[in-house]
Amino acid sequence: MSETSTRPRTANGAGLFGAEVRAWRTQTGLSQRELGEKANYGQQYVAKVEAGERLASREFAVSCDRAFGTPGTFSRLRERASQQGYPAWFVPYVELERQATGILNYSAMLITGILQTADYARAVFRATNPREDTETIETKVARRLRRREVMEGDAPPLLWCVLNEGCLRTVVGGRGLMRSQLAHLLAEAESPHVTLQVLPFSAGAPPSVGSFTLLTFGEGPDIAYADAATSGLLIDSTAEVVEVVAVYERLRAAALNPDESLSMIGRVMEGYV
Numbered sequence: 001m002s003e004t005s006t007r008p009r010t011a012n013g014a015g016l017f018g019a020e021v022r023a024w025r026t027q028t029g030l031s032q033r034e035l036g037e038k039a040n041y042g043q044q045y046v047a048k049v050e051a052g053e054r055l056a057s058r059e060f061a062v063s064c065d066r067a068f069g070t071p072g073t074f075s076r077l078r079e080r081a082s083q084q085g086y087p088a089w090f091v092p093y094v095e096l097e098r099q100a101t102g103i104l105n106y107s108a109m110l111i112t113g114i115l116q117t118a119d120y121a122r123a124v125f126r127a128t129n130p131r132e133d134t135e136t137i138e139t140k141v142a143r144r145l146r147r148r149e150v151m152e153g154d155a156p157p158l159l160w161c162v163l164n165e166g167c168l169r170t171v172v173g174g175r176g177l178m179r180s181q182l183a184h185l186l187a188e189a190e191s192p193h194v195t196l197q198v199l200p201f202s203a204g205a206p207p208s209v210g211s212f213t214l215l216t217f218g219e220g221p222d223i224a225y226a227d228a229a230t231s232g233l234l235i236d237s238t239a240e241v242v243e244v245v246a247v248y249e250r251l252r253a254a255a256l257n258p259d260e261s262l263s264m265i266g267r268v269m270e271g272y273v
Helices: 015-025 031-041 042-050 058-068 072-082 091-099 118-128 134-151 163-167 175-188 238-254 258-271
Strands: 100-108 158-164 196-197 212-216 223-227 232-235
Touching: 015 031, 015 042, 015 058, 015 072, 031 042, 031 058, 042 072, 058 072, 091 134, 091 232, 100 238, 118 134, 118 175, 158 163, 158 238, 163 196, 163 258, 175 196, 175 258, 196 238, 212 238, 223 238, 232 238
Parallel strands: 100 158, 158 196
Antiparallel strands: 100 212, 212 223, 223 232
């Protein structure tokens, strides 16, 4: 990878951190190889950091502060970047999720991210990103788990999730991992702010074949978010959101009631031995 082709590709946290590294490295007259040597990393690693393809490690940020004579600057920037290190297309959703009074989700095949355990999230990221290194996967897992913080405040949103039965029966990461994940669902459902329903296979064709989330707000219009293969789509058109709400109501009507749903989750969990 040539240095001249290295450009931050997105405005996410990793991209912004990488742009600063490149600017300071250029100003101080260091090559990527020379900076890598000072930080005990290879030139390829520096190139990926500068391109925003990888969020730098804490150790690399500390080394940048030493190399550039900026005590603590890159360390603090790296911490801020890790808080906002989602893909650029996902950042608007994360910000809206933090403000929502209600998070209404339909999970068609995989359990929604905010209810995933670390091991489940890790298995999902590994399956969808088989060529990524362990550090990158772990960064993604940490960001996903951080989204739970919205449920830990004094006034958490209502989290209502309709899980297709396929979410319970798709063995992600092994049977033991699935048992732990379903136990986690049962524990989360003990909160008065969390409601779970299961849409059983016996309900027939579901009203939606794909996963989506509705974000509701005390003031202002509601927002819908739909997953896509490599990105996501925010829907703020009032007419379209009304249609999504109607689909969600049909899903809730077709699903088992919350008590029956928790019983089913428990039965499936006990089968993972």
